[in-house]
Each structure stands twice: as structure tokens, then as C-alpha cells.
Amino acid sequence: MSSDLDAxxxxxxxxxxxxxxxxxxxxxxxxxxxxxxxxxxxxxxxGQRRPNLEILLPIARLYGVPLxxxxxxxxxxxxxxxxxxxxxxxxxxxxxxxRPGGVQAYKMVLAGDARGTEPDPQxxxxxxxxxxxxxxxxxxxxxNDFVLGxxxxxxxxxxxxxxxxxxxxxxxxxxSLFGQQGERMHVRARPKRx
Numbered sequence: 001m002s003s004d005l006d007a008x009x010x011x012x013x014x015x016x017x018x019x020x021x022x023x024x025x026x027x028x029x030x031x032x033x034x035x036x037x038x039x040x041x042x043x044x045x046x047g048q049r050r051p052n053l054e055i056l057l058p059i060a061r062l063y064g065v066p067l068x069x070x071x072x073x074x075x076x077x078x079x080x081x082x083x084x085x086x087x088x089x090x091x092x093x094x095x096x097x098x099r100p101g102g103v104q105a106y107k108m109v110l111a112g113d114a115r116g117t118e119p120d121p122q123x124x125x126x127x128x129x130x131x132x133x134x135x136x137x138x139x140x141x142x143x144n145d146f147v148l149g150x151x152x153x154x155x156x157x158x159x160x161x162x163x164x165x166x167x168x169x170x171x172x173x174x175x176s177l178f179g180q181q182g183e184r185m186h187v188r189a190r191p192k193r194x
Contacts, residue, residue, distance in 0.1 A: 108174050110174075119163040120163055141160055
């Protein structure tokens with residue numbers, strides 16, 4: 001294990017030198033942009049200094065590459081994401097994001113009778129965006145009552161009383177993006193002109 005680690009760490013210097021050369025930067029340029037001294041960068045690139053996260057993170061950020069690219073991390077094997085569905089009152093939510101904070105994405109499947117037919121609007125902090133994949137979704141939003149079909153989307157502040165369920169008693173599949181208050185989805189209606 002120790003020899004594997006040494007080999008990975010020994011390869012960091014040449015990678016850093018190659019990245020700097022590809023970007024036509026001097027050690028002084030990298031030092032000014034990263035806050036790491038020229039001598040430290042030189043020793044790192046020549047293999048005279050072992051890399052650590054305190055040094056590699058600002059360099060990865062400066063070059064715009066993942067940290068794994070700097071250290072030549074080995075492949076992790078199975079690339080599949082193993083999602084853990086959450087089922088509650090006939091609704092199954094499958095998290096599609098795994099990072100804390102920011103906008104969270106879920107694929108949701110609502111059983112036809114998951115929430116009954118009598119709306120019980122709720123409010124909470126946040127902002128939600130729904131996109132219907134299959135089925136018909138009934139969305140009660142404030143005093144409005146909508147039915148959304150495949151390909152339709154809705155976006156709303158969750159401080160507005162809201163409730164949704166199957167519109168016709170059949171299962172509904174949808175994507176839900178939920179963010180904290182102030183985080184909103186931005187969907188471009190037409191392509192950006194060049």
C-alpha cells in the first residue's frame with residue numbers, strides 16, 4: 001500500500017508542471033493566483049515536496065480541474081449510483097443529488113391513491129419545480145387548481161399553500177427540484193443567440 005501511495009504522490013509534480021505548461025503560465029503567475037509561494041510550487045513540481053490538500057485544492061481550483069486529476073486517482077470501479085428510495089404515504093422519492101445544500105433533485109412516483117382526493121395544502125420554506133414524466137398530476141396552488149400532463153412543468157414558492165396528487169387515480173411520475181428560499185430554477189424558453 002505504501003509503495004502505491006508513493007507512486008501516486010511522485011506523479012503529482014509532473015502533472016502540475018504539465019498543467020501549468022498547457023496554460024502557458026509561469027510559477028509566478030500560479031503563485032500570484034493561488035497564494036502559494038514560488039519556491040513551494042517549484043519544490044512541488046520537482047518532487048522535492050510532498051503534496052497535501054492545503055496546496056492541491058487552490059491549484060485544482062485555479063486550473064479548473066478535479067482534485068482526482070491532479071493526483072491521478074485510480075478508477076473507483078463500479079460507476080453506478082446506488083439510490084436509496086424514500087417511501088412515505090404512497091409516494092416514493094428517489095434522490096438524484098447527493099450533496100448537501102443547494103438545489104436537490106428527486107424522481108417521484110405517486111401511487112394513484114397516494115394522497116386521496118381531498119386537498120390538504122401545506123406551506124414551508126423553499127422553492128419547488130415539478131416536471132411531469134408520466135401520468136396526470138393535480139396541483140393545488142393557493143386558490144388555483146391545475147392538472148399537469150407529461151412534458152408540463154410548474155414552478156412555485158413553497159410558502160404558497162400547495163398540494164399535489166394523481167389527477168385521475170393512476171400513478172404519476174415526476175422530477176422535483178427543490179431549493180431553499182431564494183434559489184430558483186432558470187429555464188431558457190429559446191436558444192441563446194450567438
